[in-house]
Amino acid sequence: MDLFLQRLFDGLTNGSAYALIAVALVLIFKATTLINFAQGEQAMLGAFIVLQLWNWGLPMWIAVITGMLISGLLAGGLERAIIRRFDPADHLPLVIITLGLFLVLNAVAAIIWRYDPLAFPQLFPHGSALTIGNARLSWYSIFAFGSCILVLLLLHVLLNKTKIGLSFRAVSSNLESSRLCGIKVGPTLQFGWALAAAAGTFGASIYAANPVLQIEPSIMLRALIFSITAAALGGLDSLWGALLGGLTIGFIQSVLVQYIPFIPNEMTLAATVAVLLIVLTFRPSGFLGTKAVERV
Amino acid sequence: MTNVLLKAENLTATYGQVEILHGISFEVYGNEIAVILGANGAGKTTTIRALSGMIDTTGTITFNKEDISQLEPDSIVRKGVAHVPQGRGTFPELTVEDNLRVGAFIRSDKEVESDIQNCYDTYPVLFERRSQSAGSLSGGEQQMLAVSRALMSRPELLLLDEPSLGLAPQIVEALFERFLIMNKDHGTTMLIVEQNAQIALGMADRGYVLEAGEIAVEGQASSLINDEAIIRAYLGG
Numbered sequence: 004m005d006l007f008l009q010r011l012f013d014g015l016t017n018g019s020a021y022a023l024i025a026v027a028l029v030l031i032f033k034a035t036t037l038i039n040f041a042q043g044e045q046a047m048l049g050a051f052i053v054l055q056l057w058n059w060g061l062p063m064w065i066a067v068i069t070g071m072l073i074s075g076l077l078a079g080g081l082e083r084a085i086i087r088r089f090d091p092a093d094h095l096p097l098v099i100i101t102l103g104l105f106l107v108l109n110a111v112a113a114i115i116w117r118y119d120p121l122a123f124p125q126l127f128p129h130g131s132a133l134t135i136g137n138a139r140l141s142w143y144s145i146f147a148f149g150s151c152i153l154v155l156l157l158l159h160v161l162l163n164k165t166k167i168g169l170s171f172r173a174v175s176s177n178l179e180s181s182r183l184c185g186i187k188v189g190p191t192l193q194f195g196w197a198l199a200a201a202a203g204t205f206g207a208s209i210y211a212a213n214p215v216l217q218i219e220p221s222i223m224l225r226a227l228i229f230s231i232t233a234a235a236l237g238g239l240d241s242l243w244g245a246l247l248g249g250l251t252i253g254f255i256q257s258v259l260v261q262y263i264p265f266i267p268n269e270m271t272l273a274a275t276v277a278v279l280l281i282v283l284t285f286r287p288s289g290f291l292g293t294k295a296v297e298r299v
Numbered sequence: 300m301t302n303v304l305l306k307a308e309n310l311t312a313t314y315g316q317v318e319i320l321h322g323i324s325f326e327v328y329g330n331e332i333a334v335i336l337g338a339n340g341a342g343k344t345t346t347i348r349a350l351s352g353m354i355d356t357t358g359t360i361t362f363n364k365e366d367i368s369q370l371e372p373d374s375i376v377r378k379g380v381a382h383v384p385q386g387r388g389t390f391p392e393l394t395v396e397d398n399l400r401v402g403a404f405i406r407s408d409k410e411v412e413s414d415i416q417n418c419y420d421t422y423p424v425l426f427e428r429r430s431q432s433a434g435s436l437s438g439g440e441q442q443m444l445a446v447s448r449a450l451m452s453r454p455e456l457l458l459l460d461e462p463s464l465g466l467a468p469q470i471v472e473a474l475f476e477r478f479l480i481m482n483k484d485h486g487t488t489m490l491i492v493e494q495n496a497q498i499a500l501g502m503a504d505r506g507y508v509l510e511a512g513e514i515a516v517e518g519q520a521s522s523l524i525n526d527e528a529i530i531r532a533y534l535g536g
Contacts (some may be wrong), residue, residue: 020505023511081430114406169401169404170401170404172390172393172397173390173393173397173401173404174394176390176391176392176393177388177389177390177391179353179384179388180384180388180389180390180401181390181401182353182371182372183351183376183382184401184402184404184405184448184452185373185376185382185404185405185452186373186401186404187373188373293392
């Protein structure tokens with residue numbers, strides 16, 4: 004029983020981190036119907052920037068917020084310099100570009116910070132908030148989950164209650180009509196990239212702040228695959244779906260795989276994708292994704 | 300009728316290697332309803348897309364005596380030209396009300412809310428469905444929404460690309476009656492591109508007939524509608 008609880012708690016912890024990266028993926032997908040494979044590496048780079056700022060003496064939360072701003076600006080620059088040159092309707096070149104960015108950003112981080120794992124600042128209090136038998140729910144888990152909810156609420160308000168959010172949703176719904184309504188599509192998508200990168204940096208910072216982890220350039224590789232799966236499970240265009248997807252993946256990883264003896268631990272990644280396959284077979288638009296309803 | 304609101308001179312447009320418009324010229328006068336008629340592939344949609352800056356063109360387009368030929372679509376709508384594209388061009392994932400708000404994107408005045416209310420008064424069905432996604436509306440409702448969305452920018456000139464397409468005859472009739480009311484009550488100038496010549500000429504002031512990228516005939520709608528040759532060629536008479 005204790006073990007089961009502990010696994011649930013672990014699932015919550017990992018799931019929250021996956022959800023945060025998944026949210027960043029969802030933002031880009033909403034804007035461009037594109038999976039940004041570089042999202043994880045952008046987030047990793049952002050987390051390194053946070054670490055660097057912290058090493059230079061900034062208070063840790065100021066470092067996180069400044070790091071989010073810097074990675075947002077960098078992503079806006081990437082969008083302007085590289086992504087905007089290509090036809091947004093032609094996905095293949097763009098996907099390959101994001102894969103290229105993935106490799107470049109990983110190399111850049113490796114050149115600057117090397118591959119040695121570094122300690123990341125502890126963003127949350129140490130210790131356990133709750134102990135049931137031998138199962139411990141750490142403060143870290145609670146704060147990771149809580150900040151995930153906070154980010155989602157903020158994004159929800161931004162997208163649904165502000166004018167920039169309205170233009171963002173309009174562009175993601177109908178590019179041509181958005182232009183006809185006076186929306187500047189380029190800057191709106193740029194805003195989406197910046198917002199996604201900032202959210203991703205926040206997610207990677209939370210992820211790297213896990214007391215059992217240290218930061219190194221390949222920290223997000225595994226997380227990215229889980230996060231892409233989480234985003235797809237949630238429906239790719241739903242922020243709250245990303246949370247649901249992230250938690251589901253977290254629980255699959257920490258609970259399901261542990262209790263089904265014929266799934267070896269090495270197959271965790273494959274098991275999550277198998278679950279994705281099953282869910283999408285019966286619900287093609289994921290948990291909360293927009294169903295393609297269009298009457299013509 | 301001397302106040303020229305929109306003037307297109309020697310407009311050419313190409314898609315890839317193919318020239319679609321071969322240097323056409325036409326005018327739209329203030330407060331009138333003008334129509335451009337023509338068969339499929341005559342270049343009607345290309346013409347209207349050229350006006351709102353959606354495609355590259357050569358030639359000159361002046362609106363309110365200002366050259367808008369080189370402007371981007373988002374600047375042209377700010378000058379007062381609203382475009383209802385073919386196939387409605389609504390935002391299917393957004394609610395009906397959000398569609399109207401996007402229509403008012405270029406405005407920051409206090410009257411947006413009352414204009415939304417006016418749209419609802421004109422089309423009560425939009426009020427009933429205000430929280431539904433636009434994609435779930437019927438074709439006729441979508442066209443009502445598309446027109447309302449365009450009017451939310453308070454345009455001087457409304458461009459309509461085949462509003463009758465895919466709609467039942469009685470819905471088309473109601474739609475065009477509404478255009479006439481908008482024109483009479485608010486003085487909204489309209490340029491309508493249509494295949495349905497009968498109904499379009501019935502309400503328009505003037506008409507142009509576009510044939511293979513050139514203006515074949517132009518004149519008062521009342522004379523075009525009685526022209527034997529036109530009836531035979533374009534009105535299926």
